[in-house]
Amino acid sequence: MHATLPGTNPGEPRMPPVLYGHPFSSYTQKVLIALYENGTPFEFRCIGPETPEHAAEWRRRWPIGKFPLLVDGDRDMAETSIIIEHLQLSHPGPARLIPDDPAAALEVRFLDRFFDLHVMDAAQHAVDGALSGDPVKRRDGMAKAVEKLERSYAWLEGALAGRIWAAGEAFTLADCAAAPSLFYADWTHPIPDGCPTVRAYRARLLARPSFARAVDEARRYRPLFPLGAPDRD
Numbered sequence: 001m002h003a004t005l006p007g008t009n010p011g012e013p014r015m016p017p018v019l020y021g022h023p024f025s026s027y028t029q030k031v032l033i034a035l036y037e038n039g040t041p042f043e044f045r046c047i048g049p050e051t052p053e054h055a056a057e058w059r060r061r062w063p064i065g066k067f068p069l070l071v072d073g074d075r076d077m078a079e080t081s082i083i084i085e086h087l088q089l090s091h092p093g094p095a096r097l098i099p100d101d102p103a104a105a106l107e108v109r110f111l112d113r114f115f116d117l118h119v120m121d122a123a124q125h126a127v128d129g130a131l132s133g134d135p136v137k138r139r140d141g142m143a144k145a146v147e148k149l150e151r152s153y154a155w156l157e158g159a160l161a162g163r164i165w166a167a168g169e170a171f172t173l174a175d176c177a178a179a180p181s182l183f184y185a186d187w188t189h190p191i192p193d194g195c196p197t198v199r200a201y202r203a204r205l206l207a208r209p210s211f212a213r214a215v216d217e218a219r220r221y222r223p224l225f226p227l228g229a230p231d232r233d
């Protein structure tokens with residue numbers, strides 16, 4: 001990680017940022033949504049078996065082994081929330097994904113953390129259990145995911161009441177996090193009928209052009225979903 005922001009000197013030539021990731025990865029989609037919302041030019045380098053050189057370069061740059069990774073000038077940036085904050089600072093566009101008002105920004109950042117930690121990571125227990133190939137781990141992983149997701153859905157049902165987007169009227173970083181996390185969480189353990197607000201919010205996210213595009217680009221990878229992708233969405 002480097003300390004200087006690229007392209008901050010007037011007249012400095014600027015290459016578009018490069019995003020290493022995979023179209024079917026929830027956290028990659030979170031950043032893609034932010035890029036699509038602002039029409040930010042970027043180069044996508046898929047980490048997949050057809051392009052091993054991308055995987056090698058990503059691992060060289062970020063040995064922690066999590067994706068996506070954004071390379072912007074001389075900066076390597078990991079962690080999706082930080083990447084999106086960086087995009088707003090360095091590649092601002094019409095969509096203000098983090099509000100300028102500090103109190104409003106705090107609510108957005110809190111909801112971003114909620115969707116990553118209590119929705120996406122909750123569903124991941126079931127995915128990891130299924131990927132293990134061990135029936136006991138699969139059952140335990142699903143049980144853990146269900147227990148956590150039930151609590152998260154119930155909390156969201158109250159938190160989202162009367163809101164169009166996660167934090168209110170404007171589409172923000174929190175919605176970038178919410179879209180893929182609720183998408184895959186619902187595949188893992190469907191949002192119950194008793195949470196109509198969360199179900200309607202997920203449907204609005206799916207209709208949002210930035211996320212609809214990310215979902216379409218990932219469609220051909222659905223057989224990779226280890227719990228079995230449902231025939232919808």
Ligand SMILES: N[C@@H](CCC(=O)N[C@@H](CS)C(=O)NCC(=O)O)C(=O)O
Binds near residue numbers: 079
């Ligand atoms: N907190 C990280 C999470 C990233 C993450 O878990 N990415 C998944 C792909 S969706 C990953 O790298 N999985 C590979 C692994 O855990 O080995 C972020 O926000 O960037």
